Amino acid sequence: MLLTVKIHYSIFFNNKSIISEGFHWHFLHLHTDIFLLWSCLYQKLYLWFTMLKPHYSRNYNVCAFIGSPPEIFLCCVFQMRHNEEGLQAVDDLVRRYVHSCAWYLGPFYNMVRLFHPDYIKSLLTASALPVCFAGHCLLLQNGQEWSRHRRLLTPAFHFDILKKYVHVFNQSTNIMHAKWRRLLAEGQNSLDMFEHMSSMTLDSLLKCTFSCDSHCQGKPSEYIAAILELSKLLVQRQHYLPYHWDWLYWRSEQGRRFRKACNIVHEFTSKIVQERRLQLDQQGSAKTRTENMEYTGGYKKKETDLIDLLLLSKDENGEGLTNEEIKAHADMFMFAGHDTTASALSWIFYNLAMHQDHQDRCRAEIRSVLGDGDEHDISWEDLSQLPFTTMCIKESLRLHSPVLALTRYYSQNMKTPGNCIIPQGSLCLISIYGVHRNPEVWPDPEVYDPLRFDPENSHGRSPHAFIPFSAGPRNCIGQNFAMAEIKVLVAQTLSRFRILPGPKPVRRLYQLVLRAEGGLLLNVEELEGSHKE
Numbered sequence: 001m002l003l004t005v006k007i008h009y010s011i012f013f014n015n016k017s018i019i020s021e022g023f024h025w026h027f028l029h030l031h032t033d034i035f036l037l038w039s040c041l042y043q044k045l046y047l048w049f050t051m052l053k054p055h056y057s058r059n060y061n062v063c064a065f066i067g068s069p070p071e072i073f074l075c076c077v078f079q080m081r082h083n084e085e086g087l088q089a090v091d092d093l094v095r096r097y098v099h100s101c102a103w104y105l106g107p108f109y110n111m112v113r114l115f116h117p118d119y120i121k122s123l124l125t126a127s128a129l130p131v132c133f134a135g136h137c138l139l140l141q142n143g144q145e146w147s148r149h150r151r152l153l154t155p156a157f158h159f160d161i162l163k164k165y166v167h168v169f170n171q172s173t174n175i176m177h178a179k180w181r182r183l184l185a186e187g188q189n190s191l192d193m194f195e196h197m198s199s200m201t202l203d204s205l206l207k208c209t210f211s212c213d214s215h216c217q218g219k220p221s222e223y224i225a226a227i228l229e230l231s232k233l234l235v236q237r238q239h240y241l242p243y244h245w246d247w248l249y250w251r252s253e254q255g256r257r258f259r260k261a262c263n264i265v266h267e268f269t270s271k272i273v274q275e276r277r278l279q280l281d282q283q284g285s286a287k288t289r290t291e292n293m294e295y296t297g298g299y300k301k302k303e304t305d306l307i308d309l310l311l312l313s314k315d316e317n318g319e320g321l322t323n324e325e326i327k328a329h330a331d332m333f334m335f336a337g338h339d340t341t342a343s344a345l346s347w348i349f350y351n352l353a354m355h356q357d358h359q360d361r362c363r364a365e366i367r368s369v370l371g372d373g374d375e376h377d378i379s380w381e382d383l384s385q386l387p388f389t390t391m392c393i394k395e396s397l398r399l400h401s402p403v404l405a406l407t408r409y410y411s412q413n414m415k416t417p418g419n420c421i422i423p424q425g426s427l428c429l430i431s432i433y434g435v436h437r438n439p440e441v442w443p444d445p446e447v448y449d450p451l452r453f454d455p456e457n458s459h460g461r462s463p464h465a466f467i468p469f470s471a472g473p474r475n476c477i478g479q480n481f482a483m484a485e486i487k488v489l490v491a492q493t494l495s496r497f498r499i500l501p502g503p504k505p506v507r508r509l510y511q512l513v514l515r516a517e518g519g520l521l522l523n524v525e526e527l528e529g530s531h532k533e
């Protein structure tokens with residue numbers, strides 16, 4: 001008997017749904033009884049729908065990934081894991097099916113998984129409803145509403161704006177390094193990269209979004225604690241099947257904690273947006289304010305931040321975003337921007353720790369731009385002078401992409417090569433992980449080789465072979481922001497510290513982003529002469 005299960009859960013702010021790739025192994029140990037009950041129920045439903053209801057049965061067949069060759073994989077719940085073994089199972093799938101396969105997830109949902117650039121190309125440009133973990137913001141909008149908001153938000157991520165954030169990235173990096181020095185002096189040289197990168201990226205985002213200096217790298221703040229709590233609760237909910245049911249979740253202790261943390265985040269953003277709107281109104285028209293962008297009168301800040309830009313944005317009809325919309329977008333930047341960048345940075349340092357030759361070559365390149373081990377800030381212009389370091393960053397984003405998959409529903413049948421059709425309404429999982437580790441696209445995919453990104457070696461490679469930030473119209477709006485921050489942090493860190501492998505083997509763990517079980521511990525050594533008191 002085919003054992004199938006739909007992993008389906010509705011998530012916060014506005015109860016949108018999300019389908020996960022699977023659930024965590026420990027769920028089986030902790031909640032075997034509920035699991036058995038659940039799977040029995042599904043098996044019964046499956047039988048009922050396939051045998052007693054012929055029209056559902058037909059639909060069910062149609063809902064497979066039709067075409068030749070129909071690479072259909074009957075998904076068993078035991079194959080859905082988020083840990084090292086689960087990811088290795090995906091490697092096996094990719095090696096076996098090369099382009100795509102279809103999974104049956106219970107009688108109601110079918111999932112098509114795609115892991116070849118040729119198969120995902122048309123899907124990434126088509127209009128679809130993304131399925132994801134955030135509230136009513138860009139990520140969950142569709143159609144006209146999404147394109148209007150995307151147009152309004154895009155100028156906030158223009159290079160001219162990003163340039164101004166480089167000093168913020170330098171500043172946050174310096175704060176993190178000062179903390180590292182203190183910990184090294186106390187004899188602690190194994191550091192959990194996720195912990196440090198996460199508070200550093202939150203610090204930068206708070207400064208760039210709200211001009212808010214929370215000192216979160218040094219002392220706890222209620223807002224930061226709430227953001228971290230929400231990320232943690234989301235993962236816990238994802239792994240505990242009964243909590244996928246809204247009714248139960250909102251009445252549970254976890255649901256109450258979630259609501260409380262959400263309120264803290266919303267209140268914080270609300271207050272800033274309202275204050276800024278008031279200041280803007282007091283200062284006159286948006287035009288006047290734009291001309292006075294650098295003017296700090298009345299503001300406790302030096303630069304234009306993302307909130308300002310959202311308040312000032314206007315569409316072709318002169319309409320701007322409402323306070324509610326700005327709040328949702330600002331919260332979204334915090335969620336979409338901090339964990340992803342922290343994951344990217346942690347894995348970059350892991351890969352460089354495991355490949356000292358590449359680390360040395362990056363350091364030599366960085367020193368040729370910055371000079372020997374001093375405390376210079378990196379400028380925007382310097383960032384384009386680091387080609388090898390950029391290759392190392394990209395190779396790490398390929399091998400350890402923070403986001404492993406994109407989930408989509410299409411409102412029409414979608415054609416893929418090989419005469420296959422993905423039926424309208426099926427769940428589509430565009431596997432970034434699978435594309436990045438597809439041996440047909442990347443020879444020896446598990447090897448960390450930055451030279452793959454040397455322009456000479458990139459000829460003929462599909463632009464969809466490397467998609468850590470997705471691709472097409474719905475790609476990551478913050479990718480240049482993230483790349484600038486990553487480059488500043490990597491360059492400053494390698495010019496001051498040597499990163500070495502940690503005390504224990506690293507096992508991957510996929511939660512909202514790619515993490516490591518029990519944290520990602522790496523050893524850190526300060527380089528001689530890198531710090532002048």
Ligand code: HEM
Nearest residue numbers: 130138139333336337340341344403469470476477478482
């Ligand atoms: C290394 C860091 C990052 C990675 C790997 C990453 C990855 C992604 C991916 C894969 C998507 C597409 C999601 C989907 O279509 O389902 C996305 C969308 C998005 N990202 Fe990022 N992201 C990063 C950093 C950031 C930052 C720093 C921000 C904001 C400051 C940000 C804001 C967004 C937003 C708003 C969207 C939705 C775009 C839309 O739907 O039009 N991201 N990101």
